[in-house]
Amino acid sequence: MENFISVLKGTRLFAGVDSEEINRMLGCLQARVGKFSRGEYVFHRGDEAGAVCVLLSGELHVQNDDYWGNRSITGRVAVGELFGEAHATESGGTIMSDIVAQKDSTVMFFNVRKMLTVCSSACRFHTAVVQNLFFSVSEKNLGLEKKLDHLSRRTTREKLISYLSEEARLSNSPSFSIPYNRQQLADYLSVDRSAMSNELCKMRDEGLLLFEKNRFTLLEH
Numbered sequence: 001m002e003n004f005i006s007v008l009k010g011t012r013l014f015a016g017v018d019s020e021e022i023n024r025m026l027g028c029l030q031a032r033v034g035k036f037s038r039g040e041y042v043f044h045r046g047d048e049a050g051a052v053c054v055l056l057s058g059e060l061h062v063q064n065d066d067y068w069g070n071r072s073i074t075g076r077v078a079v080g081e082l083f084g085e086a087h088a089t090e091s092g093g094t095i096m097s098d099i100v101a102q103k104d105s106t107v108m109f110f111n112v113r114k115m116l117t118v119c120s121s122a123c124r125f126h127t128a129v130v131q132n133l134f135f136s137v138s139e140k141n142l143g144l145e146k147k148l149d150h151l152s153r154r155t156t157r158e159k160l161i162s163y164l165s166e167e168a169r170l171s172n173s174p175s176f177s178i179p180y181n182r183q184q185l186a187d188y189l190s191v192d193r194s195a196m197s198n199e200l201c202k203m204r205d206e207g208l209l210l211f212e213k214n215r216f217t218l219l220e221h
Helices: 002-009 019-028 112-116 126-151 156-171 182-189 193-205
Strands: 032-036 041-043 051-057 060-065 071-077 098-101 105-111 175-177 209-212 215-218
Touching: 002 019, 002 051, 002 105, 019 126, 032 041, 051 112, 071 126, 071 182, 105 112, 112 126, 126 156, 126 182, 156 175, 156 182, 156 193, 156 215, 182 193, 193 209
Parallel strands: none
Antiparallel strands: 032 105, 041 098, 051 105, 060 071, 060 098, 175 215, 209 215
């Protein structure tokens, strides 16, 4: 597990904790590593939660399919990001979405109960990790609020403008790449792919933006 210390050190969960202390804490938190092939489920909706997880390599999508196979993408997990923390209660909980590997991925699982209860050896940085977990949950909630803002827009164009404007702001540039292909973007915004593609072409023809695959440039007009 020492191979992953550099990734863990860069996560929100271990902010302010040095590499040596992280290595010591892995046993305390009953850390384990799982490997998942592309398309494999890390969690199924309804699975019992019991772990706070960090993505060490690869990419994951948080998604839900309805009875007829229509997909909604709730979010994306990139390397170094946490997931499962929203269910990090001492008594456990239920995973509310499918979490699926989009690439071959490696995940580290931490026992929730061990994380929320200071161990007998009283790790010096255990309290800091619990505080970091709290702030991570808060940050994730802010991200969900942003998505709700996109989805609250009435038309496909308004949803696209809201989402692309936010991505430009985060990139601090009118030119940026998004982490989704066309179908995934439609699933994320809960719109029809064909209607969305048509709207993007109209916006391009009107001089509002340029795009090539997942690369966008917003234009002033």
